[in-house]
Amino acid sequence: MPLRHPQLNERGELAHLLTIEGLPRTLIHHILDTAATFVGVSDREVKKLPLLRGKSVFNLFFENSTRTRTTFEIAAKRLSADVVNLNINTSSTSKGESLLDTIDNLVAMHADMFVVRHAQSGAPYMIAQHIDRTRRGEVHVINAGDGRHAHPTQGLLDMYTIRHFKGDFTGLTVAVVGDVLHSRVARSDIHALTTLGVPEVRVIGPHTLLPGGLEQMGVRVYTDMNEGLRGADVIIMLRLQNERMRGALLPSAQEYFKHYGLTPEKLALAAPDCIVMHPGPMNRGVEIDSAVADGPQAVILDQVTFGIAVRMAVMSILAQS
Amino acid sequence: MPLRHPQLNERGELAHLLTIEGLPRTLIHHILDTAATFVGVSDREVKKLPLLRGKSVFNLFFENSTRTRTTFEIAAKRLSADVVNLNINTSSTSKGESLLDTIDNLVAMHADMFVVRHAQSGAPYMIAQHIDRTRRGEVHVINAGDGRHAHPTQGLLDMYTIRHFKGDFTGLTVAVVGDVLHSRVARSDIHALTTLGVPEVRVIGPHTLLPGGLEQMGVRVYTDMNEGLRGADVIIMLRLQNERMRGALLPSAQEYFKHYGLTPEKLALAAPDCIVMHPGPMNRGVEIDSAVADGPQAVILDQVTFGIAVRMAVMSILAQS
């Protein structure tokens, strides 16, 4: 029987961060509380803490993402870690066996942490399980996005942002809007929101971009955006990936914007103090109107700032486990 | 009305380094004086100063240039900064809007300095103005070369080199030779030389590679190299870019060398203690003969050494503003 919480060690501490699914509520709050202590650090004249001094953090990006890699690189360097960036061509590691040989090699170099981005769902799990089997406790794995599955640090920074602006989760209505089907961000956010006790999580999108089984995740599904936004305290817009726009799933970007693009008019249906979030990078004029993206309710750049603190928090918690 | 000195703050301090045009003479000398204090640092056993400790310097290279990126990376690391290199594919940021979203994101990560290289003239300006509009004073921009427009740190290191070998600018004849039309180095050098009071700045090149309006910049134009070099104290050779050599502007590299390549014979027309400069990388046998490039009057590698110190100076001055 597989472990139910492969990312926790026997003492219940975080050993890897692979997904938000199954993370205890207290642990999520512990990560957010730790992040709060780091928010000030990035604001100081000297933005360095020695918590990871002499530790080796490897950014293993099997899928290219300059943006995400940069946030982890900055977070690790502000904790004084040594950072090595590896863009690994997936073609050279197409066989699982050979991927694990690569991992074994890096472990043998006395790595302390792997930040793993991979196009295949589950790759960070496979790596973490392999390490636990062979060199348990020596290297911690952070999932920086795997396929359509999970993007837990994005989910955590989204929760940090909501808690920062709304104080508490227990009275909120949160709407997640867009291409939920292909979004690892949506999946991580929904797990986090329900774990943290948000009473009403809504998902809004066209039928073709909504996966089955959403109701079982504890969310309410809307295909009419106007209806779904009504009274929302938080709106999380999702990025529409370019390849979807000219695919069979959608008629056109213009048509999508008409129905699911967040305009000032649609935003007016939400609560007056509703905040607008987006994981970036934004497609202005596709899923979000510039007037909203640059407007007073958008907290999109705050998300980025908090994201550094959250990643610092995850790394420092893992380093102590 | 646009600000005349968008790179100076209200106290007249350097807030960004975008161009040499319009920089006050005293400020240029202040940069060169500061650089002089750093020249020794690179020579020491431990080549580190803590001036930028905890600062985050982002090398934003929208145009690839390993060579220039390396000089900034080394300069920043010798000042103890954290350096993040981003090679940003211009195709993914073809719309100005999306470029500014990228910038906003990096600013939100609490960047301290952007070193920007861009194929489009004016891109570093646009970035600096955007920052000044939204997060004034938080991030400093250094132009590391924009299109045909400017390459101010190259201009400054050239001035450092001239001052080092000649002591003073006010009695000099300086000749800039080659493809002035496409050269951001030439433009930056001419502005610097005239600002610093060089009484005779000459520009030498074939008609097809000389831009209009040179006389208004305060320089004398020559198409005959022998005439232009006569009595020169300093010769600044420009790189002939490969794409020009087989274009409509030039008959051939051989023909170019014959008329505008710097040979020992041509160099003999200049002052006996004339120094020879080149921004690199050199096309030996095209714009410069190896006998000159490796000869006793060449100070080309000194330029590289001084270039590190000048970039350290610019960064440390910006960090204090």
Next chain:
Amino acid sequence: MPLRHPQLNERGELAHLLTIEGLPRTLIHHILDTAATFVGVSDREVKKLPLLRGKSVFNLFFENSTRTRTTFEIAAKRLSADVVNLNINTSSTSKGESLLDTIDNLVAMHADMFVVRHAQSGAPYMIAQHIDRTRRGEVHVINAGDGRHAHPTQGLLDMYTIRHFKGDFTGLTVAVVGDVLHSRVARSDIHALTTLGVPEVRVIGPHTLLPGGLEQMGVRVYTDMNEGLRGADVIIMLRLQNERMRGALLPSAQEYFKHYGLTPEKLALAAPDCIVMHPGPMNRGVEIDSAVADGPQAVILDQVTFGIAVRMAVMSILAQS
């Protein structure tokens, strides 16, 4: 007449590490002894030593190798050096002249060490000789693999591994198996083994993958693997490069595995405590069976761990010369 030991300075100290050929036995042992002091460092909580603080190490990779680059990067960072990675497209430096201009530029930036990987045999020599001619003693060159010629740090880490597990070299039978013809690892290992006094060095492979002149290097040649492995204390498997497998030199990977792949059955012919080494990355099922690669006699990951310590040793010794 060329110097016989271009990598030693006039005091007999290591000035560059270009090849194991001609390195005195005492110097090899000095490197291994120094490495032994670093093995513990990578195991500690804080894996940093200040020995190269303020030094600039340039990884000059004219041939791409993420794996090897990473080992040098980690080694340099654990010694507190500033590391700059340069992937230099060989096409832009196809002329030797222009390669040396690149080198001159980096030297002028006050580099302390060049780690050079190049597809052409001899390139690190040319660079070292150029530096010795122009800026003697200022920059140390480490060969990180040049063409088919040498890979001295791999040779040294292999010797470290053998000494670690076998204690002494003077009673050993060592078999090097596979594509010796194209292997710089094999060449470096053979020079090291004979210098260190291994009485029996055997080379095993098909005729088409064995170079001429092996006997003059002091080794015994076998084309029958069963015969060659008999009684061996150490087996060094070589990687079969993919391009060989479908070339004229070999019938097929399957056929190769049948004759020269290391299986448990073949391994049983060696001494009972024989260790199995491989420089990586492995082709499982081609030159080595997974049962052997993951078996109790394999020390392949120990090689990786020792490799970091050996590279730290080489760098720290060079920095003191």
